[in-house]
Amino acid sequence: MSRIESRFAALREEGRVGLVTYLTAGDPDSDTSLRLFAGLAAAGADLIEIGMPFSDPMADGPVIQEAGQRALKQGMNLRGTLALASELRRADEATPIVLMGYYNPIYRYGPGTFSHDAVAAGIDGVIVVDLPPEEDGELATPARDAGLDLIRLATPTSDDHRLPLIVERASGFLYYVAIAGITGTRSADSADVVTAVARLRRFTRLPIAVGFGIRTPEQAAQVACAADAAVVGTALVQRLALNLDPDGRAKPGLVDAVLADVRALATGVREARR
Amino acid sequence: MQVPNSLRGGPDERGHFGIYGGRFVAETLMPLVLELETAYGAARQDPGFHAELDYYLKHYVGRPSPLYFAERLTRHFGGAKLYLKRDELNHTGAHKINNVLGQTLLAGRMGKRRIIAETGAGQHGVATATACALFDLPCVVYMGATDIERQKPNVFRMKLLGAEVIPVHSGTATLKDAMNEALRDWVAHVEDTFYVIGSVAGPHPYPAMVRDFQSVIGHETRVQLEKAEGRLPDTLVACIGGGSNAMGLFHPFLDMPHVAMIGVEAGGHGIETGLHSASLTGGRPGVLHGSRSYLLQDEDGQIRDAHSISAGLDYPGVGPEHAWLHDIGRIQYVSITDQEALEAFQLSSRMEGIIPALEPAHALAHVAKIAPTLPREHLIVMNMCGRGDKDIFAVADHLGVKL
Numbered sequence: 001m002s003r004i005e006s007r008f009a010a011l012r013e014e015g016r017v018g019l020v021t022y023l024t025a026g027d028p029d030s031d032t033s034l035r036l037f038a039g040l041a042a043a044g045a046d047l048i049e050i051g052m053p054f055s056d057p058m059a060d061g062p063v064i065q066e067a068g069q070r071a072l073k074q075g076m077n078l079r080g081t082l083a084l085a086s087e088l089r090r091a092d093e094a095t096p097i098v099l100m101g102y103y104n105p106i107y108r109y110g111p112g113t114f115s116h117d118a119v120a121a122g123i124d125g126v127i128v129v130d131l132p133p134e135e136d137g138e139l140a141t142p143a144r145d146a147g148l149d150l151i152r153l154a155t156p157t158s159d160d161h162r163l164p165l166i167v168e169r170a171s172g173f174l175y176y177v178a179i180a181g182i183t184g185t186r187s188a189d190s191a192d193v194v195t196a197v198a199r200l201r202r203f204t205r206l207p208i209a210v211g212f213g214i215r216t217p218e219q220a221a222q223v224a225c226a227a228d229a230a231v232v233g234t235a236l237v238q239r240l241a242l243n244l245d246p247d248g249r250a251k252p253g254l255v256d257a258v259l260a261d262v263r264a265l266a267t268g269v270r271e272a273r274r
Numbered sequence: 275m276q277v278p279n280s281l282r283g284g285p286d287e288r289g290h291f292g293i294y295g296g297r298f299v300a301e302t303l304m305p306l307v308l309e310l311e312t313a314y315g316a317a318r319q320d321p322g323f324h325a326e327l328d329y330y331l332k333h334y335v336g337r338p339s340p341l342y343f344a345e346r347l348t349r350h351f352g353g354a355k356l357y358l359k360r361d362e363l364n365h366t367g368a369h370k371i372n373n374v375l376g377q378t379l380l381a382g383r384m385g386k387r388r389i390i391a392e393t394g395a396g397q398h399g400v401a402t403a404t405a406c407a408l409f410d411l412p413c414v415v416y417m418g419a420t421d422i423e424r425q426k427p428n429v430f431r432m433k434l435l436g437a438e439v440i441p442v443h444s445g446t447a448t449l450k451d452a453m454n455e456a457l458r459d460w461v462a463h464v465e466d467t468f469y470v471i472g473s474v475a476g477p478h479p480y481p482a483m484v485r486d487f488q489s490v491i492g493h494e495t496r497v498q499l500e501k502a503e504g505r506l507p508d509t510l511v512a513c514i515g516g517g518s519n520a521m522g523l524f525h526p527f528l529d530m531p532h533v534a535m536i537g538v539e540a541g542g543h544g545i546e547t548g549l550h551s552a553s554l555t556g557g558r559p560g561v562l563h564g565s566r567s568y569l570l571q572d573e574d575g576q577i578r579d580a581h582s583i584s585a586g587l588d589y590p591g592v593g594p595e596h597a598w599l600h601d602i603g604r605i606q607y608v609s610i611t612d613q614e615a616l617e618a619f620q621l622s623s624r625m626e627g628i629i630p631a632l633e634p635a636h637a638l639a640h641v642a643k644i645a646p647t648l649p650r651e652h653l654i655v656m657n658m659c660g661r662g663d664k665d666i667f668a669v670a671d672h673l674g675v676k677l
Contacts (some may be wrong), residue, residue: 055576056562057452058457059300065444077574106559108575119587130298130561133629134288157301157464180302181462 003096003124004149004172005226007046008207008228017224018046019269020209022100024067024234025050025084026076027240036258037088041095043259044266047209047240048088049127049230052101053079053202054201059129061184063234063241070248078114079103082121089122098125098172103139115146116158125149125172133165140169150178154200156180156192167204173228174206181215184234188213190222198225217268226271231263281528281604284595289478292601294594297477299564302640306612308336309477309587313384318486323379330375331490334408335365337391341498341655346625354509354652357502359432359495360404361659362528367487367517368631368660370401374470376487378405388463389468390414392450392456394421394515394634395586396428398472399658402436413437416455418448420584428664429497440663446579449589453563473516477564481593488522495655496526496546503653509534509644512657514607515551519659534606537596538640540582541609551580552609553592559593567594583612583672584639586660614639619662631660632668
């Protein structure tokens with residue numbers, strides 16, 4: 001059983017939904033980033049998403065765009081992201097780690113080499129925002145051979161005609177993008193999410209994580225009622241950004257401030273099904 | 275690599291030209307891109323759509339644009355005979371309007387009431403704002419803050435035409451960032467919005483659709499040159515940013531093996547300096563803005579800044595069909611530096627009374643290199659795809675003239 005499967009099985013057993021947290025690798029610098037990621041599991045994150053910085057993140061709002069720019073300026077790249085994951089894995093054998101980003105850095109690295117190196121680093125899955133099912137064969141095949149889950153996305157525009165194609169070769173979990181829009185711009189409507197997730201379940205038995213537009217513990221709890229996990233990204237990156245000095249360097253309390261938010265979100269999600 | 279019998283049959287049903295092209299977009303946009311493909315497929319088969327487009331191209335744009343024998347330049351070069359395809363005489367001053375009218379009419383057929391576009395130099399933005407004024411559609415144009423600074427007259431034109439111009443500050447604040455922002459807008463307004471892409475770039479079906487709308491340039495050229503010289507051209511020359519004016523001129527001639535074609539990229543300060551916009555000459559294959567093509571990028575796949583004196587060529591990518599034609603060797607791609615383009619800009623102004631845009635000045639600079647070496651019966655057609663009114667401030671600045 002993969003780490004992702006085990007984690008969702010354990011969550012089901014506990015009768016609760018999971019919290020997935022997103023932060024960009026290397027933001028605001030490698031050292032702080034590593035300390036942040038290393039503290040996530042203890043703060044209540046059930047699954048860790050690591051953003052792979054990209055110069056042109058067309059599905060992201062300003063907050064995550066800037067996180068990527070900060071990371072790139074500090075010299076972060078795909079190789080460094082894999083090294084970061086590898087370091088996390090050494091200290092935590094259980095928490096699933098998923099990479100999220102855009103295709104060009106993976107294409108440049110080579111989809112086969114990437115799949116192999118990602119699994120060797122202890123990474124469990126990858127979400128590639130600009131790689132729809134029509135184009136993902138060149139990554140899906142080496143990923144499957146290496147044992148890396150290619151996590152597919154469903155959105156409010158994915159109709160009943162399209163969903164079978166999306167779930168056909170999906171693995172790990174299904175990521176439901178709760179809003180038609182970019183990250184961090186508007187809040188997801190929980191009634192819509194409940195309806196959408198119910199519809200998705202007619203097409204797949206995979207666990208469903210809901211992301212985009214979830215900022216507060218309350219929203220996370222509402223969304224969590226319907227799904228198997230709630231993903232929070234922009235709100236955490238924004239907290240990080242609020243703890244930078246004018247030169248973009250981490251202030252002393254940055255790690256604690258972000259992890260405190262993670263704890264609050266974890267509490268919100270945990271109270272959801274009581 | 276397998277080369278098909280006809281070079282004009284692409285892309286395949288999935289939008290690929292060889293390994294290039296495709297639909298690398300967020301899942302949210304996939305149903306929209308597929309809907310567009312269906313709608314364009316239907317419009318393409320509909321004589322009513324073509325009749326409407328032809329009406330506006332003739333009466334509103336002023337097509338056909340003349341094919342003009344550039345007698346003085348020909349004499350000056352002392353070799354091949356040079357014809358200029360005068361697309362700079364179109365309404366709004368460039369070839370961009372050919373494509374914009376096609377896409378805007380298509381938007382109307384699809385019931386999309388809100389138009390968005392990206393622009394670099396502002397020519398595509400002006401053309402889109404113009405079509406939106408004509409058809410009474412709300413228009414939002416995304417433009418990099420850097421480009422807004424260096425293309426002020428076009429920004430004011432767009433505003434006069436009723437468009438909302440939104441400055442883009444993210445990334446490098448140029449054309450690629452404007453395109454990112456337009457894609458972000460589209461993802462957030464999926465119900466009512468049509469994204470009018472300005473070049474043979476973006477996800478399928480845009481590269482093929484924009485090429486089809488621009489092919490009017492090549493079709494007219496063939497008829498006009500037949501009339502003037504009774505034969506086909508020997509060499510076609512056009513500048514390449516994304517590559518729409520070049521594709522429009524070249525595509526109808528692709529299956530005629532004796533017609534040579536040269537695409538001229540912006541070499542900026544010179545390819546060896548790294549400060550250029552020549553994706554085919556100085557880039558590598560990658561994925562950006564919905565398709566796979568040649569891109570300026572670093573080892574990690576991060577997109578690099580493009581550099582050119584011409585804002586319209588200042589883009590780190592190129593249309594996927596060009597990438598394919600480059601790899602199979604059908605079209606030759608070369609580059610011209612800022613300095614060479616500036617010289618050609620002045621040469622055209624003095625010798626023919628045509629102030630060219632800086633974009634086709636790159637094409638003319640290459641003509642200046644090859645024409646003298648070719649025999650007098652050799653026919654060159656160069657696409658004069660835009661006029662230079664928008665560039666006079668930038669050129670004055672480079673020449674050290676204070677206006």
